[in-house]
Amino acid sequence: MNQKKIKFINIGCKVNFAETSRLKDILSERGFGVTDKSADADIVLINTCTVTNQADADCRSAIRKAKRASPQAFVGVFGCYAQLHSSELEEMPEVNAVYGIKEKFMIPDLLSMHIDKSEKSIEVSDLTELHFDFAYSSDSEARSRAFLKIQDGCNYKCTYCTIPNARGYPRSLEFEKLPEQFNEVRSKGYLEIVLSGINLGEYKSNDKYRFKDVLKLISSNDFGVRFRVSSLEPNLIDSEVISLLCNSDNICPHFHIPLQSGSDKILKLMKRRYNSQRIFDSVLEIKSVNPDACIGLDVITGFPGESAVEFDETYKFINTLPVSYLHVFTYSERKNTLAATFPNSVPKITRKERTAKLKELSDSKLQEFHKSQIGKTNLFLPEKYDADKKIHYGHTSNYVNCFVKTDKKLENKIFAVKFQELSNGKVLAALA
Ligand code: SF4
Structure with a gap:
């Protein structure tokens, strides 16, 4: 056996x-x-x-x-x-x-x-008396970036989502255990930990510690790694969170925000906990604190009731924002969700067309962001090495996907690099 x-x-x-x-x-x-x-x-x-x-x-x-x-x-x-x-x-x-x-x-x-x-x-049991199962990814070839799950479950009631039915109610890794887990991941050679969860910002331990306490813990202690935050619900991003992510040496200035729609009518139908103004203010605040911060948005196209007017609103809203990329999802009806019962369903072909338009917008936003970085320096973590071409691929702390050409095989550590030019959706950088 x-x-x-x-x-x-x-x-x-x-x-x-x-x-x-x-x-x-x-x-x-x-x-x-x-x-x-x-x-x-x-x-x-x-x-x-x-x-x-x-x-x-x-x-x-x-x-x-x-x-x-x-x-x-x-x-x-x-x-x-x-x-x-x-x-x-x-x-x-x-x-x-x-x-x-x-x-x-x-x-x-x-x-x-x-x-x-x-x-x-x-x-398959029902989702009562759940406990938190600790996990981190440990099989990346380059041993550079590990995804550490510190939170699981969600109790929001977004009308399109089945995840709370699949994952159950929120639960988190005990706050006191965090340093031990960070050290364990570090001991395997990883230099970046991506804090992950189903609704990460709802991290809560012993009724006492919240996600901000996790951020404070890592910004005031050196665990020998840099941290990245996988995704944060817009209603959980405030000035303190922005300052912690933008001003800490140990946390990457990278925000991934599930916007979902730029139309307040659609956000309401989705039962999201914010309006577009809140996101607008957060994005501008992030950029005023750190102009080089990377901001990605999730967007859903073709939610029931999204007519050409609401889609246009979303498109224009995103277009005005200094964001760096989009992850675009085409809405699909899910059994046992409220949204699946809503009227004014959008034809599938229209959903796809809208997805394509937003993907194009994402490409141009990314290019704009990359261009804004040329000539600047940042911290690069090599993830993959192409020995034939002598190229190292990786990301900087502000999530610029870049590559460095060098004869030397770089050790597993973080290097300062200077961005030089754009090349096929990536940025060529040189050791600084
Ligand atoms: S979309 Fe995210 S926040 Fe909303 S219910 Fe699903 S998992 Fe929770």
Whole structure:
């Protein structure tokens, strides 16, 4: 049993990535082998996502593909899609076992009981009495950036979202344990920790510590790494958070904000907890404190009720803002959400056209941001090295995707670089 090899497949967000990675570590410690080769796999474990209909479809297709590639393997499916759609997975002949959110980190114990069973095993409990499962990604080749999950779950009621049903209520890593976890990640050689969560800004420990306390802890202590914040809800960004992210030597000046729409009518329908003015003020404040800060926005196109007028409002709103890039998502109806019952659904073709327009806007915003950096210096963490071309690829603290040409193979440390010129969506930089 202990000689068996597992192939892991991860679908979805950085929190999933961290959890898959942690599971890999636990199972390796238990004596399992890990393989990337389908032909060698005795077991395939698939961590799933259910954020959109497309994600659901991707999960089903990944399962079929995995079974075709490893017909001999036991296929276990876990994560968000497994939690919400276990009955669909029960119907799939390719699947041997289904594990819910609560059972995710019980897989190392459950596997040995399930692997030789001829019938399908379904272990999906309801989302009560949840606890926080610590996880960080630890399998990046370059050992440069790790995603550390410090928060899980969400209790907001955004009308388009099924994540609270899949992940359950908010819970967080105990505040007192943070230094130990930072040190553990650092001891593996990582130089950047991306603080991650489902609704990270809702971090709360012992009714006493909030996300701002985490930021204060890392800005006033040297853990030997730099920190990046994965994403923050707009209603949780205030002057103190802006100052902590923009003025600390240990925290990268990079904000990723789920705007979703620039129309107040749509934000209201989405039951988001802010209006466009709040975002406008925050973005301008960030740029006034640190003009080189990177600001990314998530946007959803084609939400029910988004006529040409509201889309235009969103487009113009974003166009006026000094933001650096957009992540654009096309709205898709999700079962058991309020938004799926709303009238004035937008034709799918229009949704796609709007997505394409915003992606174009994103490209030009990114170019503008990159241009504004030419001639400036920043701190570069190498992530990948192309030995043939002698090029190091990585990001600066303000998330400029850049590359450095040098004969030297740079050590795993942070270097000062000067931005030189734009090149295919990246920036050429030289060691300063
Ligand atoms: S904040 Fe809204 S969109 Fe984000 S996970 Fe919570 S309910 Fe979903």
